[in-house]
Amino acid sequence: MVTETNGGDLRLVDLTRRFGAVTAVDQLTLTVGQGAFFALLGASGSGKTTTLRMVAGLEEPTAGQVFLGDRDITRLRPYRRPVNTVFQSYALFPHLDVAENVAFGLRRRGIRQVRPQVERMLALVQLDGYGRRRPTELSGGQQQRVALARALINNPQVLLLDEPLGALDLTLRRRMQTELKRIQIEVGVTFVHVTHDQEEAMTMADTVAVMNAGRIEQVGAPADLYEFPATAFVANFLGQSNLLAAEAAGRTGSEVAVTAYGTRFTVPVGRARADRGPVHLGVRPEKLRLATSADEVPDGHQHVAGVVSDAAYVGVSTQYLVRTGWGSELSVFVANDGSGGRYAVGASVFAYWRPEHAFLLPRELATVDAGTPPRDEPPVATGVTASSGRTARESR
Template sequence: MATETPAGDLRLVGLTRRFGVFTAVDDLTLTIAQGSFFALLGASGSGKTTTLRMIAGLEEPTAGQVCLGDRDITGLRPYRRPVNTVFQSYALFPHLDVAENVAFGLRRRGIRSVGKQVAEMLALVQLDGYGRRRPAQLSGGQQQRVALARALINHPQVLLLDEPLGALDLKLRRQMQLELKRIQTEVGITFVHVTHDQEEAMTMADTVAVMNAGKIEQLGNPVDLYEFPATAFVANFLGQCNLLAADAAGPTGDDVTVTAHGTRHSVPVGRARADRGPVHLGVRPEKLRLAGSADEVPPGHQHVTGVVSDAAYVGVSTQYLVRTGWGSELTVFAANTGTEGRYPVGTPVVAYWLPEHAFLLPRAPGEADRTTPVLDEPVAVLP
């Protein structure tokens, strides 16, 4: 086992991985701050898992470097890197009890007295008293905690998590999201979490990188990515978004004036990724409200008219589709507060919003509305 090196930021420099003519990861340069909870978020084939495997040493880069602090670890074998990985499958040893599963890495290094460290790790993952059980006697969430304890007991500088919650049911997955964040805060090491689940990434991570076709579309904290996406792909990958084809006339004072389907709207300058020419006018479904007529729209709001084409009650909200006069369907999430009326299918309505809740994104000339989640690129299947 290599001696521990000084901890530091994890840096990926020009990292590239090609499989024949297909480029899975394309010249990726990224710095992951020491002690942060970082999420690589993307659809299948976006390159996120290949990136994680190159950090772990399980995949050899075609080009580029993996550095930890000032040390280049690109050429090190996986077992010589101060990095551990928790996989979706957990890979626990069925013939060993929980305590021996957790102690496995220490015993491989020749450490005999492991009882205290194992007990501390089991307490950390809230499995006190489970040491003598076998993996088959545990629930999926408990097995996930054992895998986490087994990785953490080696005191890695970086812990890699490859879709670790994917096999859990929804309720347990949400519980484990909170647990993972608690554990990361307590141990203070760098977590790099790969997932396709945007809620998972936004719940746990300090910083999220949205990957698409081997590149990072946008990097930042979850609030900034959701509230002010940089591209149409990010807007529709992180939740849903109504993107209306519009044309911007440029800034006038503090606002940018745009025309969408014959109606003029304004967006604050600070909410514009593009302020001239073809743009998408974006509004999240939960930022839209419905009224029965334009007379009911509060002052200072902007609006479009349409007809309810679908209404789905989902408990916390009612999700409406509103078909506009030009044919697109806008999605509206109306919170079920008990204070607002219901709008049956076929009801004429007005969808309205505050200008500061909208944003402008670049739009390719001739590109139409994008009002349903779509991918910019076809999904590629890695060999």
């Protein structure tokens, strides 16, 4: 069902793309607000790049429609769409200087007086005075800015960015994240940024859509997705999560009572996406604290006893694995702010958290994934890395 949107919104309606027996994008319906910085986030094979290519006109949908405002652009040729794309490879013309690379789109449209527009675009991307240089004389970050200026000079209604920072080193990538956000705010063009990098999406985008197996798992502001994920996949893909297999007994006032491994916990109703039956009780590693005795656990907190099985100093924090009495491990990130001590491997500890920092997700009993055990094995809790699904210790 299509809802009314304002004139410049990008709308994908039941968009589907199949390659033989493989469905890359499966009935995807999504609205990107006009002027938004929107990130389409997913692992390799999730369908995000195929979605971008269908919006650009580089891939023909098997079914569904692409609207820009009230205009159906599904069958338009790429050059007839008010859409431009910046690719990871930049695709600059080595035989042209920077100014002519930026002017290329205007030249093709028959515009002769291009110098004012080119100079304005180079100033926007902070490359004043670089017009006479060749692409080979520029750094990777500067080439990326030229590609961006070349796309923006055509005044697209939507700018598509396909992993544009993937070829840059970490320091430059972080600097360019800030630059891209600044440019987007200044020009006001809708940016749709495709990436597999969670930090990149959360740093730049106003809204993030997490894709998995050709479908959208959750859409929202970065903080909302991180603090209150809708599914176990989102909880594990954005950062790390400890997911405890539990049973919810329903609401009691403003709380939902759950039982995990013989211990009763509570979660505020507003933090529960399911309040009865099989659930995941989730807590982010940075929300956990450690104590050496139950007496040190503050009032109003909930806790689990265990033994430190691994410790890794990573600068801003020390990352611990705590093996629980039921045999699985919880990830705990303790900030190195000088307020607490270190915990040695083998030390007995209590991992504790505030109830309002936990969340509940529905759990399918038949599903075997990072947070759900097989039926014929005892339940486990997991600290899962966003990139690979491995435990914190394995990922190092």
